[in-house]
Amino acid sequence: MLLESHGIGSILFDAEMHSYLxxxxxxxxxxxxxxxxxxxxxxxxxxGDLLPPG
Structure with missing residues (x-):
């Protein structure tokens, strides 16, 4: 939602598999x-300090 609020479209991949498995x-x-x-x-x-380490 943060990116979309700045006019940037985005999508999450593997979210279902992550929570399911x-x-x-x-x-x-x-x-x-x-x-x-x-x-x-x-x-x-x-x-926003939202990137993973590395």
Missing amino acids: GVGAIMPVRLMALGEDRFEALSILRE
Whole structure:
């Protein structure tokens, strides 16, 4: 919702499998956005301290 509030469309992949199987770090949920929005999305997520370590 944060990215969408900035006009960036995104989708979560593997969320269902993650919760269904309870596999945690073995199969992380992936957030996808268009390549053209990549740098803006990363900046927004960084500002909100929402990126995983690494």
